Amino acid sequence: MATQASGPGVGSQVPVTTPAATESGDLGAPLYIAWQVTNECNLACLHCIEESGPGKAFRDELTDEQVFSVLEQALDLEVPYLSFSGGEPMVHPRFFDMVEYVCGRNGQLKIETNGHYLSPENCARLKRLGVKAVQVSLDGATKETFNRMRVRGDFDRALEGVRNLRAAGVPIEINYSPTCFNAHEIGVAVDLAAELGAYSFYSGRTMYTGNAVKTWHRLALSEAQYDTFFEVLHQKTGEYRGRMRVHFHEMGLLEELRYRLHHPAALLIVLPNGLVKLINALPFVCGDLRLQTLGEIWARFQQAWQDPRVAKFVDDLAKDPGKTASLHQWVYL
Amino acid sequence: MAGFLAIIAAGDPPMKLAKYVKFREEKFGSVLFETRSEKVYTLNPTATAVVRELQAGRDERDIPGRLKERFRDDSGAIEREVVAFFAELREKGLVED
Numbered sequence: 001m002a003t004q005a006s007g008p009g010v011g012s013q014v015p016v017t018t019p020a021a022t023e024s025g026d027l028g029a030p031l032y033i034a035w036q037v038t039n040e041c042n043l044a045c046l047h048c049i050e051e052s053g054p055g056k057a058f059r060d061e062l063t064d065e066q067v068f069s070v071l072e073q074a075l076d077l078e079v080p081y082l083s084f085s086g087g088e089p090m091v092h093p094r095f096f097d098m099v100e101y102v103c104g105r106n107g108q109l110k111i112e113t114n115g116h117y118l119s120p121e122n123c124a125r126l127k128r129l130g131v132k133a134v135q136v137s138l139d140g141a142t143k144e145t146f147n148r149m150r151v152r153g154d155f156d157r158a159l160e161g162v163r164n165l166r167a168a169g170v171p172i173e174i175n176y177s178p179t180c181f182n183a184h185e186i187g188v189a190v191d192l193a194a195e196l197g198a199y200s201f202y203s204g205r206t207m208y209t210g211n212a213v214k215t216w217h218r219l220a221l222s223e224a225q226y227d228t229f230f231e232v233l234h235q236k237t238g239e240y241r242g243r244m245r246v247h248f249h250e251m252g253l254l255e256e257l258r259y260r261l262h263h264p265a266a267l268l269i270v271l272p273n274g275l276v277k278l279i280n281a282l283p284f285v286c287g288d289l290r291l292q293t294l295g296e297i298w299a300r301f302q303q304a305w306q307d308p309r310v311a312k313f314v315d316d317l318a319k320d321p322g323k324t325a326s327l328h329q330w331v332y333l
Numbered sequence: 334m335a336g337f338l339a340i341i342a343a344g345d346p347p348m349k350l351a352k353y354v355k356f357r358e359e360k361f362g363s364v365l366f367e368t369r370s371e372k373v374y375t376l377n378p379t380a381t382a383v384v385r386e387l388q389a390g391r392d393e394r395d396i397p398g399r400l401k402e403r404f405r406d407d408s409g410a411i412e413r414e415v416v417a418f419f420a421e422l423r424e425k426g427l428v429e430d
Binding site for chain 1 (some may be wrong): 353364366369371
């Protein structure tokens with residue numbers, strides 16, 4: 001069942017890829033919108049790739065009217081999959097209304113949360129509304145490492161939140177960001193995720209951007225540590241095959257961006273103020289949902305990737321990996 | 334054709350897209366997006382026609398014949414491939430009965 005095959009033949013194999021790997025060129029709309037609904041967060045995590053934290057909401061975050069207009073546009077365009085992240089998405093005052101709108105229009109929605117607002121009532125509500133999954137960040141298998149990383153956070157509370165999700169019957173995903181002080185717990189963390197009933201476990205390389213720039217000296221892993229980290233994940237992938245999907249990106253940022261230059265993903269990153277980024281790991285903005293429609297932004301998304309400044313940034317990154325520190329100084333294409 | 338369709342027993346519940354699978358038509362055909370595994374499957378126009386038939390609630394047993402007519406295929410190839418496609422959809426967990 002090959003893409004773009006013509007004639008009557010159905011073919012025998014359906015090509016498979018992922019939203020992040022699906023090229024955007026031939027698609028009429030994105031397959032995935034990753035929306036950072038607010039920059040506000042109850043925690044002040046050391047490794048946060050955004051510049052989120054308490055009191056860090058952008059002054060120009062989208063109004064309620066704008067938020068629901070964007071959601072309406074996304075669902076009118078049949079974007080099949082959305083995620084709400086932040087900051088902490090559950091502190092957005094209209095969070096549940098947004099969830100209700102997306103799910104009510106049959107959109108598949110994932111919530112990416114730190115797990116601190118997952119009370120039994122909220123979990124039951126998420127279940128009732130029909131979210132596809134809730135991804136909880138559990139960057140540690142112990143209270144000591146988790147609380148060290150997630151400043152103002154509490155391991156037990158996050159754990160309780162995940163248990164509440166399970167009790168409510170909400171599909172669970174666990175996310176794990178490695179640092180020099182929690183990487184050794186990865187094996188136990190994967191086991192814990194399985195024990196908590198997660199169906200997916202995600203990890204990858206922690207990025208030098210956002211809040212992590214200031215704390216990098218306390219976080220950074222050596223390549224040797226990463227080797228061990230990924231070795232354990234490979235082992236766990238096999239161990240949990242068929243029970244829990246262990247998914248991780250070993251690819252370095254530069255490699256990923258070089259690939260993306262020629263194969264932009266069918267994914268839009270929406271910031272709390274409606275700016276749309278090409279990809280999280282680049283500073284480039286290709287549209288503004290306060291001024292343009294989602295359809296207009298998508299129509300020029302491919303072209304924006306071809307802007308010479310994008311390739312130049314990636315080339316410069318090869319010489320100076322520290323350039324990721326400037327990802328939040330947006331460059332308008 | 335009867336041989337291929339024999340695997341579809343009479344009285345089976347109707348096949349439909351699985352709960353976490355989204356379907357969207359595109360200029361080139363369509364995409365099926367399995368949002369739990371986050372896998373995307375790209376379909377050509379003929380496969381798209383098959384899924385459209387499923388979406389319309391058409392009985393699985395009627396679809397090969399309908400597409401044979403639509404694509405004016407006397408060779409039997411379409412019917413065989415549609416049945417193989419059904420099997421593939423099942424194997425990948427993209428449909429449920």
